Structure formats: structure tokens, C-alpha cells
Amino acid sequence: xxxxxxxxxAVIKLASCDGCQLQLLNxxxxxxxxxxxxxxxxxxxxxxxxxxxxxxxxxxxxSVTTEHxxxxxxxxxxxxxxxxxxxxxANAGGIQSLRNMQDIGEYTRAIYAxxxxxxxxxxxxxxxxxxxxxxxxxxxxxxxxxxxEVITAVLLGRTPKLPTHSVCVECxxxxxxxxxxxxxxxxxxxxxxxxxGALCPGFRRGCFGCYGPMESASPDVLCHxxxxxxxxxxxxxxxxxxxxxxxxxxxxxxxxxEKVAL
Amino acid sequence: xxxxxxxxxIRLDSLTRVEGEGGIRIDVHDGRLEDVKLEIxxxxxxxxxxxxxxxxxxAPDIVARICGICPYAHQLTAAQAIESALGITPGEEIRSLxxxxxxxEWIESHAxxxxxxxxxxxxxVENVVALAAKQPEAVQRGLELKKIGNEVMTLLGxxxxxxxxxxxxxxxxxxxxxxxxxxxxxxERALELAxxxxxxxxxxxxxxxxxxxxxxxxxxxxxxxxxxxxIVSSSGLDIPIKDFEQTFLEEHVAHSTALQAVRAERGSxxxxxxxxxxxxxxxxxxxxxxQAARESCISWPCFNPxxxxxxxxxxxxxxxxxxxxxxxxxxxxxxxxCEYSVxxxxxxxxxxxxxxxxxxxxxxxxxxxVQSARIVPPTCQNYRxxxxxxxxxxxxxxxxxxxxxxxxxxxxxxxxxxCISCSTHAVKLHIRRx
Numbered sequence: 001x002x003x004x005x006x007x008x009x010a011v012i013k014l015a016s017c018d019g020c021q022l023q024l025l026n027x028x029x030x031x032x033x034x035x036x037x038x039x040x041x042x043x044x045x046x047x048x049x050x051x052x053x054x055x056x057x058x059x060x061x062x063s064v065t066t067e068h069x070x071x072x073x074x075x076x077x078x079x080x081x082x083x084x085x086x087x088x089x090a091n092a093g094g095i096q097s098l099r100n101m102q103d104i105g106e107y108t109r110a111i112y113a114x115x116x117x118x119x120x121x122x123x124x125x126x127x128x129x130x131x132x133x134x135x136x137x138x139x140x141x142x143x144x145x146x147x148x149e150v151i152t153a154v155l156l157g158r159t160p161k162l163p164t165h166s167v168c169v170e171c172x173x174x175x176x177x178x179x180x181x182x183x184x185x186x187x188x189x190x191x192x193x194x195x196x197g198a199l200c201p202g203f204r205r206g207c208f209g210c211y212g213p214m215e216s217a218s219p220d221v222l223c224h225x226x227x228x229x230x231x232x233x234x235x236x237x238x239x240x241x242x243x244x245x246x247x248x249x250x251x252x253x254x255x256x257x258e259k260v261a262l
Numbered sequence: 263x264x265x266x267x268x269x270x271x272i273r274l275d276s277l278t279r280v281e282g283e284g285g286i287r288i289d290v291h292d293g294r295l296e297d298v299k300l301e302i303x304x305x306x307x308x309x310x311x312x313x314x315x316x317x318x319x320x321a322p323d324i325v326a327r328i329c330g331i332c333p334y335a336h337q338l339t340a341a342q343a344i345e346s347a348l349g350i351t352p353g354e355e356i357r358s359l360x361x362x363x364x365x366x367e368w369i370e371s372h373a374x375x376x377x378x379x380x381x382x383x384x385x386x387v388e389n390v391v392a393l394a395a396k397q398p399e400a401v402q403r404g405l406e407l408k409k410i411g412n413e414v415m416t417l418l419g420x421x422x423x424x425x426x427x428x429x430x431x432x433x434x435x436x437x438x439x440x441x442x443x444x445x446x447x448x449x450e451r452a453l454e455l456a457x458x459x460x461x462x463x464x465x466x467x468x469x470x471x472x473x474x475x476x477x478x479x480x481x482x483x484x485x486x487x488x489x490x491x492x493i494v495s496s497s498g499l500d501i502p503i504k505d506f507e508q509t510f511l512e513e514h515v516a517h518s519t520a521l522q523a524v525r526a527e528r529g530s531x532x533x534x535x536x537x538x539x540x541x542x543x544x545x546x547x548x549x550x551x552x553q554a555a556r557e558s559c560i561s562w563p564c565f566n567p568x569x570x571x572x573x574x575x576x577x578x579x580x581x582x583x584x585x586x587x588x589x590x591x592x593x594x595x596x597x598x599x600c601e602y603s604v605x606x607x608x609x610x611x612x613x614x615x616x617x618x619x620x621x622x623x624x625x626x627x628x629x630x631x632v633q634s635a636r637i638v639p640p641t642c643q644n645y646r647x648x649x650x651x652x653x654x655x656x657x658x659x660x661x662x663x664x665x666x667x668x669x670x671x672x673x674x675x676x677x678x679x680x681c682i683s684c685s686t687h688a689v690k691l692h693i694r695r696x
Contacts, residue, residue: 013282013283014305015304015305015307016330017327017328017329017330017333018281018282018329018330018331018681019327019329019330019331019333019423019424020330021330022330022331022423023423025374025378026408026412026422026423028405028406028408028409028412029405029409031405032391032394032401032405035391035394040389040391043389044276044277044278044279044283045278045279045280045281046279046378046379046389046390047278047279047388047389047391048278048279048382048388048389048672049388049389050276050278065305065306065307066305068303068305069305094307094327095307095309095312095324095327096307096308096312098312099308099311099312102311102312120305120306140327140424141330141421141423141424196420196421199420199421199426200420200426200434202420202435203420203426203427203433203434203435204434204435205426205429205434208320208323210424235317238316238317238320242320242323242324243327
């Protein structure tokens with residue numbers, strides 16, 4: 001990557017909770033400095049000046065769940081030199097991808113009084129299912145530190161350095177007692193990407209995978225081990241079917257367990 | 263100015279400096295305002311549907327994802343609704359820690375709204391960065407205040423967006439007394455900043471809009487309504503939380519992926535949020551907040567929607583002062599959460615999210631699996647009220663250019679701090695049995 005002088009930045013959301021773009025505003029100590037280094041061209045949540053593209057960098061939060069959002073995503077891809085996918089929704093469909101395993105017609109009929117008013121796609125899908133993305137920041141929500149690292153790298157024209165190891169490494173670094181080994185708690189830490197700082201084990205609970213699968217994760221081994229330790233199969237399936245349930249590794253592991261359950 | 267003949271449609275496609283995605287459409291016929299629609303196109307995420315079949319233990323984590331700005335509001339309300347279904351009530355120490363957590367979320371959210379979303383309107387700039395060039399001290403104050411709110415949330419919940427500490431019955435783990443006490447100097451500083459915020463807001467030149475909304479909020483006999491109480495209104499309503507669904511109805515309209523709530527008996531709009539709360543519960547604000555309310559340029563009760571920012575600044579003072587008391591008196595609970603045995607049942611709860619009254623209801627089976635869920639966030643309750651306000655705002659300025667009208671509407675909408683992301687998950691669930 002080459003450094004860009006005062007890059008034009010766009011921040012956009014699709015189906016999501018706003019939490020990942022909020023992490024940008026939560027960089028209270030760095031926000032004004034970042035704002036000096038970039039030109040905030042399009043950021044509807046924070047600015048009423050909506051400037052037209054092209055943009056050098058687009059940060060996109062959320063998953064694709066409507067035709068309208070799919071068009072917006074394709075448009076932003078055309079306009080942006082670099083497209084960075086923010087968070088579990090943009091990279092793995094988000095919690096709303098639980099609909100993907102269901103009959104969407106039944107879902108909307110069951111929920112809305114007038115389902116004909118609702119236009120939604122059958123599946124919630126990550127950005128990469130539709131357009132090429134240049135970089136992914138995982139997490140539900142993304143971590144401020146990782147976001148800052150990526151912004152810094154883009155400004156300096158280098159490749160961002162994000163960890164590829166598992167939550168377990170962060171846990172050991174924090175000196176946490178392993179909740180899985182010591183207390184038999186179901187924990188996805190061994191297959192989940194680092195980034196949160198091993199928060200859940202620090203609160204004496206198991207990791208529920210909100211940063212998605214780590215590089216070369218081995219979900220089958222972990223599932224087998226947890227079930228052997230007495231974790232009920234349905235609990236294991238639910239654990240995999242969470243905030244990054246449409247990530248290939250999590251999905252495949254959940255599907256395998258479901259087949260065995262049948 | 264002659265009255266324009268024919269039909270004119272004024273449209274704002276994308277509301278800015280609000281959380282989530284929506285627009286406004288105004289239809290004018292022969293110079294008369296015909297229709298106002300707050301068009302919400304934020305995609306629905308169907309939370310109530312996929313909560314079915316999940317364990318109650320997972321519910322607080324799942325509902326957090328409704329909103330990145332007020333995740334704790336959803337977590338606490340879900341936990342309390344499920345506790346009600348299980349017939350348990352956590353002890354006073356857990357209750358106090360929950361209020362401290364909620365105060366921190368109010369601080370983070372109110373500071374964000376005042377300085378980053380709304381203040382730019384009063385200085386003719388488009389965002390907080392441009393505001394920083396004109397009002398550096400104010401922006402620094404806002405950022406510092408917001409940061410302290412986030413720091414308290416991070417201690418109690420691991421992180422401020424989607425905290426991980428909340429469980430049914432209390433917390434997965436509670437902090438040590440020394441960790442909480444370490445927050446004291448920060449919160450003292452936050453109180454100073456909040457008082458500064460009240461002065462800053464007090465000096466703004468607020469527009470006036472003649473409105474008489476029915477204000478609705480939680481009320482508690484001893485404390486500022488926040489985590490429990492009765493639902494009261496400025497028209498004399500006083501009901502227990504369990505009567506919420508008989509008293510307020512949600513309607514599904516074509517122009518919105520969010521439902522709009524109205525008073526059931528007369529179909530009228532109502533107002534929730536800081537202005538409604540300060541109007542109804544002013545006498546239970548902390549001492550410094552009561553003083554800030556008296557020193558504000560407002561004569562209370564006040565129904566001018568533009569005074570929302572003043573109410574929000576008064577609540578910031580309250581949230582800081584109450585936090586300070588709870589920090590000093592914090593005693594680590596013997597157990598981080600109260601124990602329970604799973605049983606089938608149904609329970610509801612309401613709390614005051616930063617943006618107003620938030621209602622959750624759950625039905626669970628004897629294995630602790632959610633059978634049905636209903637979530638009514640504050641923004642859904644304010645939508646009809648916002649449309650009513652636009653109807654009052656627009657007729658006197660109809661001779662102005664479209665852009666000016668839309669700017670005025672957008673400013674008006676920002677008073678409500680609408681959270682559109684929250685509101686599109688407020689959907690009525692009809693259970694279909696297979």
C-alpha cells in the first residue's frame with residue numbers, strides 16, 4: 001500500500017447496531033487528530049456534510065440484508081479505492097444471519113403484522129459475498145485498538161498488523177485461569193481470533209466467539225472435546241450459532257453437530 | 263407570497279447525525295401541508311424471531327446487539343424481565359451496581375448526543391470536528407466526559423460497546439472495592455464537566471415550538487426513575503409496568519420498518535426521553551441536578567422539544583452525582599449474581615434507556631428456552647410524536663425553499679436523539695405453533 005495524502009474517508013452502515021462505527025467516535029483521545037489527517041467526506045452518523053465520491057477509504061459496517069443495501073454496497077465499492085469491512089456483521093453476516101437457517105417468509109410473517117411492507121433478502125450475508133474487500137477488522141464490536149492500528153497503517157501506507165492467534169494466547173497473557181480446563185465451562189477461545197483481550201474468561205465465563213474463527217481454526221477437535229466434557233450438544237450448537245454464525249468454520253461445525261443430533 | 267398551486271413533495275433522503283437510517287417526506291397540496299412521514303428504511307434485523315429457541319442465559323448478550331450506543335439498556339431490561347419470569351429479585355448491592363452501570367451509559371450516550379450530534383446545529387457547522395475549530399474547549403469537555411462514561415462501563419462490563427458482564431441475576435463477576443474506588447477522582451471530574459455542560463447548553467439560543475405532548479416516564483418514590491418503578495404521564499396516567507401493552511399499542515405503517523407506538527385508548531402520540539423524565543421526576547433529581555434545573559433558562563415543566571438538550575444536560579449532572587455516591591458506598595456483593603432455578607413463566611420489565619422508556623417481555627419454558635420475546639424501544643414510542651412536531655413546525659415556514667425546510671426538520675428530529683437501529687427491532691411477535 002502507498003501512503004495517501006489526506007485520504008477521503010467514507011463511513012457507511014448496512015444492517016447493524018452502529019457499534020463498530022461508534023468505536024471510531026469512542027477513540028476520544030485520537031479522534032480530532034485522526035480528523036486532521038483524513039478528510040471525513042461521508043459519515044452520515046457524525047456529519048451532515050455528505051460529499052460525493054470517489055473516496056480513498058470506505059469503512060463499511062453491517063451485513064447485506066436488502067436489495068437496497070446490496071446496491072449501496074456495489075456503489076460504494078465502485079467509489080472507494082480501499083474498502084475495509086468492519087466487524088462481525090460485515091465479515092460474517094452478524095447475529096442477523098441466524099435467519100439464514102430459517103424460512104424467511106415464516107420469520108417475517110411470524111413477526112410483522114403486515115409482512116407485505118417488509119422487503120428483506122432471505123439471507124444476511126457478509127460484504128465479501130458480493131464485492132471484493134481490501135481488509136477485514138473482526139469483532140462484535142471491533143476493538144478500538146485494532147481500528148486505530150488499521151487507520152494508522154493506511155495513513156502510513158503499510159499493511160496493518162492484526163493478530164492471527166487465538167483468544168487463548170490473550171488469556172494466558174492476562175494470567176486468567178482457564179475456564180474450560182479448571183471449571184469445564186464451554187469456551188470457544190481455542191478457535192476464536194484474538195482481539196477482545198480475552199474479556200469473557202476474565203469475567204469467569206466462556207468465550208462465545210464474537211471475533212470469529214482464528215486462522216486455521218480446528219472447530220471439530222474443540223467441539224468433540226467440549227461434548228466429551230459434558231457440554232450438551234444443543235448448547236454447543238447455539239454457541240457456534242451466534243455473532244459470527246455465517247463464518248464458514250463456525251457454520252460447518254454447527255451443521256455437523258446438527259446432523260449427528262438427528 | 264402567493265400560495266403555490268398543485269402538489270409539492272419535499273424529501274430528505276438521509277437524516278444525518280442520528281443513529282441509524284431514515285428520511286423525511288412532506289407532502290404539500292395547494293400550499294397546505296398534507297402529510298408528514300418519517301421514513302425508516304433501516305433494514306429490519308428480526309431480533310424477536312431469533313431470540314426464540316435461545317437460552318435465557320444468552321439473552322442479555324444477544325439483545326445488546328440491538329444497539330451499539332445503548333447495549334446496557336437492553337441487557338439490563340432483558341435480565342430484569344427474565345428475573346421477573348423466574349420470580350427472583352437480586353439484592354441491594356447488585357441493584358446499586360446496576361444503577362452505576364446505567365448512569366455510565368447515560369453519561370456516554372448523553373455526552374455523545376449533546377456534543378457530537380446536536381451542538382453542531384447551534385454553531386452552524388456540520389460536525390464535531392468543525393465544531394472543535396470554533397469551540398475547542400466545549401468539544402474537549404464533551405470528549406472527556408464521554409470517555410469517563412465509557413471507562414466506568416469498561417470496568418463494570420469489560421467494554422463499553424456490548425459489555426460481557428451482564429447475566430440473569432446480576433453479574434458474571436463484580437469488581438473489587440479498590441477498583442471501583444479508583445473511579446472516584448474521575449467521576450468528580452465528570453461532575454465538573456457535566457456542570458460545565460449544563461452552563462454550555464444553557465447559553466444556547468434554543469428555538470421554540472408550541473407543543474403539548476403527553477410526557478411518559480418511569481417514576482419511583484425515592485429515586486430518579488431509571489431501572490424500575492411505575493409508568494406515569496403528564497396526563498395523570500399511573501400504571502404498573504405489566505400494563506404497558508394494554509396502555510400503549512404499536513402500529514405497523516408502510517413507510518417504516520419500525521413500528522410506531524401510540525396511546526391505546528385514543529391513538530395519540532406521546533413523548534419519552536430526558537425532557538419527559540425531567541418534567542415528571544424533577545423533584546427526585548440529585549441536589550446538583552436540581553440546582554442546574556433551577557438555574558437553566560427553562561421554566562419547568564417545559565414542553566418545547568428544543569429543550570431536550572437542556573434536560574439531557576441536567577441528567578448528565580444527575581448521572582455523575584449519583585455515580586459518585588454509588589462509587590463511594592460500593593460494597594462487593596458476596597456473590598456476583600443471585601442463584602435461581604429455571605421454571606416456565608412470563609415476565610416483563612421496563613427501564614429508562616438514555617433515549618427513554620424501554621420495555622421487554624419474555625415467555626420461557628421449563629428448560630429456560632425463550633418461547634417469545636417482545637421489545638419496545640424508546641425511539642418507536644417517539645416516532646409519532648416526531649411526526650406531530652414536524653406537522654406543527656412546517657406550515658409557518660412553507661414559503662421557504664425545500665432545503666431550508668428540511669434543515670429545520672432535521673434539527674427538530676435531532677432533539678429526540680432517535681436511535682433508528684434500536685427501533686427497527688421493535689416488532690410484534692405473533693407466535694405460530696407448528
